[in-house]
Amino acid sequence: MIRPRKMKYIQLTVYRNDMNQLLEYLGKHGSMHFPETENNKNIPEEKEILQIIDSLRSAAEYVGIELADNIKENDTIPNDNDRAITGKYCCEIEAIKENEIQINVKKQKINETINEADAFLALNAPFKDLEQLSYLTLRIGRLDSKGRAALQANLKERVNVIPLGNDDRVIVASSRKGRFAMDSQLKSSSFEPIKIPEGYKGIPPEMIAGLKEQLNAVLDELEKIKAEKEKLKGELTEEFRRLYSSWQIALAIERIKARFIVSENVYLLSGWIPLDIARETVKDLLRLCGGRIAIRTFNPEEIPEIKNGKEKVPVSLKHGSFVKGFEGIIYSYGAPLYGTIDPTPLVAVFFTLLFGIMFGDIGHGLVLLLAGLATSKRGIKTLRKFKSYSTPLIAVGIASMVMGVLNGAVFTSEELLVGPTRLISGAITGHPVDRILHIMPLAEKGGSVKKLFYFFGFTIGIGIILNSIGLIINIVNRIITKKYEVVFFSKTGFPGLFMFWYAISIAVRILIGGSFRGIDAVFLAIPVFFIFFGPVLWRLISGEKPVLEHGFMTFFMEAFVEILETASTYVSNTVSFLRVGAFALSHAVLSYIVFRFSEELATSGGVVLSISALIVMIFGNVIIIVLEGMIVAIQVVRLQYYEFFNKFFTDTGTVFLPFRFNKN
Numbered sequence: 001m002i003r004p005r006k007m008k009y010i011q012l013t014v015y016r017n018d019m020n021q022l023l024e025y026l027g028k029h030g031s032m033h034f035p036e037t038e039n040n041k042n043i044p045e046e047k048e049i050l051q052i053i054d055s056l057r058s059a060a061e062y063v064g065i066e067l068a069d070n071i072k073e074n075d076t077i078p079n080d081n082d083r084a085i086t087g088k089y090c091c092e093i094e095a096i097k098e099n100e101i102q103i104n105v106k107k108q109k110i111n112e113t114i115n116e117a118d119a120f121l122a123l124n125a126p127f128k129d130l131e132q133l134s135y136l137t138l139r140i141g142r143l144d145s146k147g148r149a150a151l152q153a154n155l156k157e158r159v160n161v162i163p164l165g166n167d168d169r170v171i172v173a174s175s176r177k178g179r180f181a182m183d184s185q186l187k188s189s190s191f192e193p194i195k196i197p198e199g200y201k202g203i204p205p206e207m208i209a210g211l212k213e214q215l216n217a218v219l220d221e222l223e224k225i226k227a228e229k230e231k232l233k234g235e236l237t238e239e240f241r242r243l244y245s246s247w248q249i250a251l252a253i254e255r256i257k258a259r260f261i262v263s264e265n266v267y268l269l270s271g272w273i274p275l276d277i278a279r280e281t282v283k284d285l286l287r288l289c290g291g292r293i294a295i296r297t298f299n300p301e302e303i304p305e306i307k308n309g310k311e312k313v314p315v316s317l318k319h320g321s322f323v324k325g326f327e328g329i330i331y332s333y334g335a336p337l338y339g340t341i342d343p344t345p346l347v348a349v350f351f352t353l354l355f356g357i358m359f360g361d362i363g364h365g366l367v368l369l370l371a372g373l374a375t376s377k378r379g380i381k382t383l384r385k386f387k388s389y390s391t392p393l394i395a396v397g398i399a400s401m402v403m404g405v406l407n408g409a410v411f412t413s414e415e416l417l418v419g420p421t422r423l424i425s426g427a428i429t430g431h432p433v434d435r436i437l438h439i440m441p442l443a444e445k446g447g448s449v450k451k452l453f454y455f456f457g458f459t460i461g462i463g464i465i466l467n468s469i470g471l472i473i474n475i476v477n478r479i480i481t482k483k484y485e486v487v488f489f490s491k492t493g494f495p496g497l498f499m500f501w502y503a504i505s506i507a508v509r510i511l512i513g514g515s516f517r518g519i520d521a522v523f524l525a526i527p528v529f530f531i532f533f534g535p536v537l538w539r540l541i542s543g544e545k546p547v548l549e550h551g552f553m554t555f556f557m558e559a560f561v562e563i564l565e566t567a568s569t570y571v572s573n574t575v576s577f578l579r580v581g582a583f584a585l586s587h588a589v590l591s592y593i594v595f596r597f598s599e600e601l602a603t604s605g606g607v608v609l610s611i612s613a614l615i616v617m618i619f620g621n622v623i624i625i626v627l628e629g630m631i632v633a634i635q636v637v638r639l640q641y642y643e644f645f646n647k648f649f650t651d652t653g654t655v656f657l658p659f660r661f662n663k664n
Contacts, residue, residue, distance in 0.1 A: 464574060
């Protein structure tokens, strides 16, 4: 398509009960663009849904379930049963999580107790003096099972009860900070202190053994929790992903509903839809709502906001897979106005061509091609997030390989293709050559510099074509938008195009041996006249007064500067394409340096120098591919922006952004 998709403006009146399923349909199909409106409404449902989503995300993360953000075709808005099982799963997992936290706290305290007790196990000091330990407070006595249970229930992890033997003798340990609570609870639990023999030294070994038994029990509990988490992960992964998608749908619907006009029983919503899918979408909406929906359609010119210029019709570009890959370049500069020429196919062709010319090497192009395949939808899973770069990488990779065949370069080597090239060229022309295209002036003796100048002339020729196409697109766009003053009286209209082409014809004539003629001055003066007096002539034709809006001197200075700017702009825009040849030459020179340097090392003899040659070859190619590849890409984008887009992208449109759940 050379123009954006045609649009229809649709107004829908929908019953409240049908609203959710209608928006679910639109969100999955991504067919309707709703104009931006301020949303100051408070959405209580949004807060609740966000809490549910956070709970789901937290529970999934705890058991190791990865949640995907994409919405599947069979995912639906959550129903009452989904709400119930979401709460059930989240509560169960939260209970397991809390239990694990408590067990880990208990484990930490037991470890701390063991560590400090171990430090004093063989200490030759009275047991009563160990009450001065920095962490531990110890009490030895008798405590029955009922008292132990009460003690653990009331103080939980703040105490450790270590049995001493098979009767009711125990050691109760707590931190220094918790000793008062421990002593108070012991009194109420019928604890009977046992008097330690005078002079008894160290810590009873039974205490350490008891602590380690408790630690092993805690570790067993943690292993059980780990196994339970693995089991839940296996059982709930698909269910959690379905629920997460459902609640994402619910959240998106509640947010979009807040932007529409609503009464007690119905919603009123309106937006833009591409004409080529409008009929099918309307049929689907009627069927979905059982006919309980009112639908009105309008052409763009029937909308008052469009006619008075307050709003713009959103622009949707429809392309094949190759051209679609280059839409990002267009949108990064701006969307074309609705109804005007779509430049994306031209950008795709010229971007690929210019990059290939500047980056000609079969090996380097192959690397880019493989990178494009790796980032495609069918490529490496971890690289699919870069799939928007896949098509451009494949395209410029193939173009670079074609240019590499012409100049005979394979990973900087100029010798690998000499045999096949001589064979093929000899069979076709009868005159075998080492390479079809000579870029390096040192590549052959005699005539190589002249051929290089021909190559630079070719790149300027591409610039002339691209500049001309930009001017033609601008003229067509201005005719479509009925801005005839630009068409007939501006540097980017017919006068500028005529002056540009005629100046090029003079330059070509002089290069082939001709000369500047008197009639040339006349033909150049005609477009200059229309550009210089354009504002005045248009005001005369349109009947606007005064003819000289800001006086003669202001008019003269502005017109004079406009002529100078026109001439300098077209010269610079054309000469700027010499950079294409310059970067092609720099690529050849860098490749030549890497190849010759590694060749000299390899032929010098010795294992070390041979390994060094291989290292130079590998790293040299990596640097060329990464560094120069980025520079070339930047230069191509720059040529598109400043030498092509600025001819017609004087006003930009609004991008078609339909309501959809999956943004990519």
